Amino acid sequence: MDLKDIQNLIKFVAKSGASEVKLETEDVKITIRTGSETETTYVQQVPMQAQMPMQQAVPQAPAPAPAATTDAPAAADENSKYITIKSPIIGTFYRKPSPDKPLFVEVGQTIAVGDVLCIIEAMKLFNEIESEVSGKIVKILVDDSSPVEFDQPLFLVDPS
Structure with missing residues (x-):
């Protein structure tokens, strides 16, 4: 595998x-x-001589979603004009290529298609996450060195 x-x-x-x-x-x-x-x-x-059958756990019911607050609709309307860039993988989010290097992007910076926005480390592999849209970074939704999940929003981009 x-x-x-x-x-x-x-x-x-x-x-x-x-x-x-x-x-x-x-x-x-x-x-x-x-x-x-x-x-x-x-x-x-697993050692090669050990022959084990393939097993898969039975999925359990997902945890209940937290209750929505009254501010959620207002925030959703405000952010609806922006494009959300989401994490394509699970891993650890890094805003710069190494501790002594500058940040890839900052709020207010204009980006183009193909610009590297961040790195997500997954299983000791550092994956550069490139922008698929052009625009201006409005908000960075994840702190540096934080764990991220698949499809978790990372950046808000104003395409205008």
């Missing part, structure tokens, strides 16, 4: 609402747990 298959499995589990999934093959054992602030993935190499 290669890294791309593992990343796709993590995305699938995040979308499905399952709280835990275990997958065992001849050479890899993976456990993915969700439902907390961060998602945890364990990958363990």
Whole structure:
């Protein structure tokens, strides 16, 4: 099982609402747990002589969504004119390429298609997240070095 298959499995589990999934093959054992602030993935190499059948946990009911506040409709109307850039993967969000380098983007900065906005580290791989839209950064929704989930909003961009 290669890294791309593992990343796709993590995305699938995040979308499905399952709280835990275990997958065992001849050479890899993976456990993915969700439902907390961060998602945890364990990958363990299994000795080749151990022959284990593939297992998958039964999805449990998702946790109830928190109650909406009265400010939510006003905020949604205000942000509706902006494009939301979301995380394509689960990992750790970084605003700069290394601690001694400048930030990729800041609020008020104009960006173009293909500009690197941030890095998301997933399983010791640093993935540059590029903009798919042009515009001006209105808001950065995630703190530096914070864990992010699949499809979590990262930036608000004004396309005008």
